[in-house]
Amino acid sequence: MKHNIIRYTLCITDMYPSLTMYLKQFRNFAKVENISAVTSEDRFQNNKVEEDLQSIFKPFNFMMNLFLCAKYSVRGKCFTPNTRFYNWFRLICVIVNRCFNLRQFIIWHYTIKKTHFVFSYYYGHLCINIGSAIIYILYLTGDLIISVSTITQSDYNIFLVIKMQEVLKSLKINGSEIKGFLSFSWWSVIISNILSIGYIILYCFTLADMVSIVDVISAYASISYEIHVLYALLLLKLTNKMLTVWIKEFRNSRNLGDSTNEEYINRMFFIYWDVQDIYMTIEKTFHHTVRNSIYCFIWIVAVVQYIYIFQILFYIIFTISISLWEIFSSLVFKTAGHQSVSIKVTWLILSGIL
Known part of the structure; x- marks a missing residue:
């Protein structure tokens, strides 16, 4: 392990002159002036x-x-x-x-x-x-x-x-x-x-x-x-x-x-x-x-995905509200008419899901 680390360290050290030479090219390039314009056709013809x-x-x-x-x-x-x-x-x-x-x-x-x-x-x-x-x-x-x-x-x-x-x-x-x-x-x-x-x-x-x-x-x-x-x-x-x-x-x-x-x-x-x-x-x-x-x-x-998830949640919430209305109507009003209407509405909603 130590041998490999020393090896790569020496390699990076040896590469340092190459890096400086490469960057030096850009410095020299920046000092060049009065370069004639090069068209797109000349750049890509070869x-x-x-x-x-x-x-x-x-x-x-x-x-x-x-x-x-x-x-x-x-x-x-x-x-x-x-x-x-x-x-x-x-x-x-x-x-x-x-x-x-x-x-x-x-x-x-x-x-x-x-x-x-x-x-x-x-x-x-x-x-x-x-x-x-x-x-x-x-x-x-x-x-x-x-x-x-x-x-x-x-x-x-x-x-x-x-x-x-x-x-x-x-x-x-x-x-x-x-x-x-x-x-x-x-x-x-x-x-x-x-x-x-x-x-x-x-x-x-x-x-x-x-x-x-x-x-x-x-x-x-x-x-x-x-x-x-x-x-x-x-x-x-x-x-x-x-x-x-x-x-x-x-x-x-x-x-x-x-x-x-x-x-x-x-x-x-x-x-x-x-x-x-x-x-x-x-x-x-x-x-x-x-x-x-x-x-x-x-x-x-x-x-x-969310279209179907939203619809299912809507059906569940609506069905629960109808069930709660049934309980409320049976306890307070005690009328069979309200219950039958609620059951019919619930049945229609469940039919829509299926």
Whole structure:
């Protein structure tokens, strides 16, 4: 144990010059003046991604392009930022779609209000209205977050892919070692589509008279939240793979305290720095999307559960009050008429539960 601690301490001590050299680069960069402007095309024209890594992202890129929320544009082997037309067209489609959803929600609300439901179902529909309004706000917020992040963080998304490719090459991780991530990508997309389509079919059969084609498209488009979360999970799994290989190589190395091994220590330090940079970029790019998706899921589950719980509690309280009224009427008024009416009302309520 002591030997390992001494070993790692010596390694960190040897890495200190590399850290100072790395930070010195930023100081020198800050002193440079009169640099000519670099266009977006010049920055990303040489950003070629190998086919092995590109195939891992292909299922997610296909789904994101389907819903106009792609993180970047793929042109052959090059990843480039989205055009302004694409970004604005995505934003306009989101606004138009959510306006149709709001109109449909208002129509549905007034349809329920005008329909003569049994009194015992009133609170259930009240919960549905409140829950639907909250879910609508969360979905609208999620659409805006995805749209804004797609526009403002396009460079970060390309940086993630390019930086990952560099680290994979530095650690000598070939295509055969990351084939498992290709299966993860395809199965994630397939399962998400199956669950989403199953929900839409159930939704259409439950509310067949009130469902429009816009509702079906909007319901299916909500899969974009799951796709973004799964895409972030894929990036984290790749980062974890790189870090695992780095740790394994670090542990298997010998002579870490030897001065002749300085080049190796510098290389390992820069790789670790890049992995940390990748992780921090993932956190910065996706934490709002993931948080909003979790809130949407929690509210959907809560609305479904609390509707039935609230109705059952309402039935229990109402039944107890009727029973207490029976006792009160039998003791005070001693009339059979009141009891028979109470029994009939209680029987109707119990029939509604069943």
